[in-house]
């Protein structure tokens with residue numbers, strides 16, 4: 509059975525369970541459950557702290573994990589990113605009290621509080637800046653006011669937490685993170701992983717694309733399919749009405765309204781957009 513680690517709480521946990529559910533996997537009913545066996549799909553889910561997941565996968569105790577890219581990099585575990593999942597997006601940034609620091613060079617000789625010492629040390633060494641890294645478990649924004657650090661390096665999503673603490677980001681973003689699927693660095697691909705991966709890809713495609721149907725005069729088809737090229741190629745079917753065809757194509761969800769306007773402008777009619785529930789591309 510494929511052994512998969514899933515965040516048990518925190519910013520990634522709900523979205524990860526939702527995605528696995530959409531991919532047809534049985535998820536835990538109770539937030540206290542530690543393990544769920546999906547016998548029909550031959551997958552066993554282990555609910556673990558997101559920070560620990562890369563360790564289990566790197567050690568080979570579990571085959572696959574869902575965690576944050578930042579947590580994977582910070583762990584230094586022997587695991588690789590196999591696929592990005594498009595949720596849990598954040599950036600990782602330096603911040604300091606508004607108006608105090610403006611560039612990474614000014615960090616030299618100062619104290620930087622963070623829950624991600626691995627990332628921060630590696631980044632400082634790339635920049636050639638020597639500073640003290642103070643490892644804290646969380647709520648690092650408060651550490652400056654309490655006198656244990658001069659700057660912080662932390663996850664920023666909306667920026668609300670920084671603003672509330674009177675802090676401002678400075679320097680370039682250290683990294684961009686999102687939820688990712690990870691597998692062990694060495695060894696063969698775990699048995700059953702190809703199917704697991706394809707199922708998650710199917711959810712991503714279903715979330716990213718809509719299905720678009722429309723009718724158009726034959727002499728405008730070429731123009732229309734340039735607007736809706738689809739993934740492989742659009743389906744063009746004859747219509748009972750002479751000189752017209754029906755076209756069906758997948759269109760990125762975020763462009764659908766603009767594509768509909770453009771299709772309408774070249775004479776397409778009966779333009780319909782529907783959600784894709786699931787797919788295999």
Ligand SMILES: Nc1ncnc2c1ncn2[C@@H]1O[C@H](COP(=O)(O)OP(=O)(O)OP(=O)(O)O)[C@@H](O)[C@H]1O
Nearest residue numbers: 517518519520558559576579596597598663665685
């Ligand atoms: N608003 C956010 N706050 C925190 N983490 C976020 C946010 N958005 C995305 N993430 C991502 O979630 C992961 C961290 O998850 P989480 O906050 O659950 O871990 P943690 O901070 O170690 O745990 P906890 O906060 O429960 O002590 C990281 O990959 C981070 O980039």
Ligand SMILES: O=P(O)(O)OC[C@H]1O[C@H](OP(=O)(O)OP(=O)(O)O)[C@H](O)[C@@H]1O
Nearest residue numbers: 646647648663664665666667668669670
């Ligand atoms: O930019 P924002 O939208 O404000 O989100 C970022 C904040 O959220 C996280 O904290 P979390 O709630 O995980 O608490 P923690 O610091 O104790 O981990 C992170 O460490 C930041 O503090």
Ligand SMILES: [Mg+2]
Nearest residue numbers: 518519646647
């Ligand atoms: Mg947190």
